Amino acid sequence: MTATERPALSPSLGAGEFRRWYWLKDELQAFARAQHLATAGSKDQLAERIAAFLAGAPLPAPAAPPRSSRQKLVPPLTIHTVVPAGHPCSQVLREFFVNALGPGFRFDAPMREFFAANDGTATLAAALDHWHATRDTAARPIGPQFELNRFSRAWHAANPGGTRDQMLAAWKTHRSLPVDQRG
Structure with missing residues (x-):
């Protein structure tokens, strides 16, 4: 495995390496389920719970139930x-x-x-x-939890004639890279 190849999401993965990569919420939920962790809450809350688990740290408090x-x-x-x-x-x-x-x-x-x-x-x-x-x-800032939306806005600003398919192809490339190697 190279530094630019995403590792498998497993209990042996370190929390730091886990945070370097983009994970779909479905992937996070499946991993949490397999580790008997709560799967409720936002993607960010779930990622925090998994990072704490991988680091052997206390798990964050569960998400508040929706109103x-x-x-x-x-x-x-x-x-x-x-x-x-x-x-x-x-x-x-x-x-x-x-x-x-x-x-x-x-x-x-x-x-x-x-x-x-x-x-x-x-x-x-x-x-x-x-x-x-x-x-x-x-235009208002887009929250960090909406990575695709932030990427899409920036990509379309840099590529005004670009198509949605081109943006999605660029997004797939972008999210396949570790966070510290993204442009």
């Missing part, structure tokens, strides 16, 4: 619909926004933050106002 809302929104939704606190960015909400704003609607960071901060008094009219108010803002 749930007792009341779920049921169509038909209108601008007067009040969104319960803790309601997720669901397909029901997505359908409302696609109908109101068009097929280009996405739950981006400003919209996810709007719903996360909702105390149960926000209406869908307020959500639409928030969406319109946040359209002209500069």
Whole structure:
């Protein structure tokens, strides 16, 4: 095995070497399951748990259970619909926004933050106002847990005429390299 060949994910892998490589969440979950580790939580939380296991260190506290809302929104939704606190960015909400704003609607960071901060008094009219108010803002930083999204943004900025297939091929090459050898 060379320094640029990804090792197998095994209990004998050191935590430092583990952190040098890109792992899919499915790979991490399968390894955690095989080692009788909890598989819940985000990819970052799972990677932290595995790194601690490989280092022989105490495992991080388990992830907090996701917030749930007792009341779920049921169509038909209108601008007067009040969104319960803790309601997720669901397909029901997505359908409302696609109908109101068009097929280009996405739950981006400003919209996810709007719903996360909702105390149960926000209406869908307020959500639409928030969406319109946040359209002209500069591109926001993409969190480190969204590696593909960060790579995609940077790649398309550097290759404005590039296609999605070209970007995905570049992504596969990028993620196959150890972290310390990526450009």
